[in-house]
Amino acid sequence: MTWAQKSAANLLPLSVERAQLAVALQEWLYTGDMYDLGTPIETCELCKHPDIRYQFKIINRHNGNEILVGSECINKFRISAIDELGNILGCDESRRRVNRDRRFLVNEARKRHLVNTLVALSAVEENFDINSFISYVLDRDAFTPNQLALLFWRLDQHEIEYSPRDFKLTIRRDREKNQLRQMEDWKLQKLWPSMSTSQHTWVRKHTNFEP
Ligand SMILES: [Zn+2]
Known part of the structure; x- marks a missing residue:
């Protein structure tokens, strides 16, 4: 048929x-x-x-x-x-x-997944202020470059599985652009999968980083 x-x-x-x-x-x-x-x-x-x-x-x-x-x-x-x-x-x-x-459904699922990852991290790291991260991401739906680099580093340290594509990066403010400009290559490499196409273009233009 x-x-x-x-x-x-x-x-x-x-x-x-x-x-x-x-x-x-x-x-x-x-x-x-x-x-x-x-x-x-x-x-x-x-x-x-x-x-x-x-x-x-x-x-x-x-x-x-x-x-x-x-x-x-x-x-x-x-x-x-x-x-x-x-x-x-x-x-x-x-x-x-x-x-x-x-x-909308796809995006809601991504956010749920992201919050679950943060909760998993807070369970193993007492000093991690989960609530401030969660309220920040729910508010802006994205992290600053420094926040995200820190998060990924901590997740790696604790061997918590995560999907970088669940996380979004914001570089709208000058302060955030400067964070990316000054970032070491290994951190940029970590953040690369979370970046949008226009952010990839921006990084290629303003840093020496090669993915
Ligand atoms: Zn059908």
């Missing part, structure tokens, strides 16, 4: 329209309910694609039936989303809404 045939077999019995997939799809709406399962363990209830981690609920506007699908399916089948006021969005806007919601 093709992807569309599989989807038709799953969607038509739950729709008012029982014959044509394209017509049935117009009965369904994405209303903003979305879930992060933490790991890719689910199957898309529309196309049966496996390994779904982020689930999006679509609802049939005529009979109230609901299924949980991947964001890909909402985009590929051009299922309409609604905005916060309940207005049905057009094709491009629907796509933007779904993609924005997915980014």
Whole structure:
């Protein structure tokens, strides 16, 4: 069975329209309910694609039936989303809404992971002021270069596993740019995976560091 045939077999019995997939799809709406399962363990209830981690609920506007699908399916089948006021969005806007919601889930997961890493560090290092770091990162969603270098050094020392991509760097202020300018290469190497593309460009331009 093709992807569309599989989807038709799953969607038509739950729709008012029982014959044509394209017509049935117009009965369904994405209303903003979305879930992060933490790991890719689910199957898309529309196309049966496996390994779904982020689930999006679509609802049939005529009979109230609901299924949980991947964001890909909402985009590929051009299922309409609604905005916060309940207005049905057009094709491009629907796509933007779904993609924005997915980014939100990914970002929330990253922040949770980051906070868990900080908590693990505070458990082994008494002098580490976890609360100030957590409130700083929740406030700005990024660390200064010196903060991040110190954090990574401590995490390495305690052999705590972490993913550098969970951490973001800020170099908006001059003070923060100066920290990077004066930083030793081995520290810059550590921070490199946490930097954005524009930060990589900045470092290449303003320091002698070669990753
Ligand atoms: Zn699907």
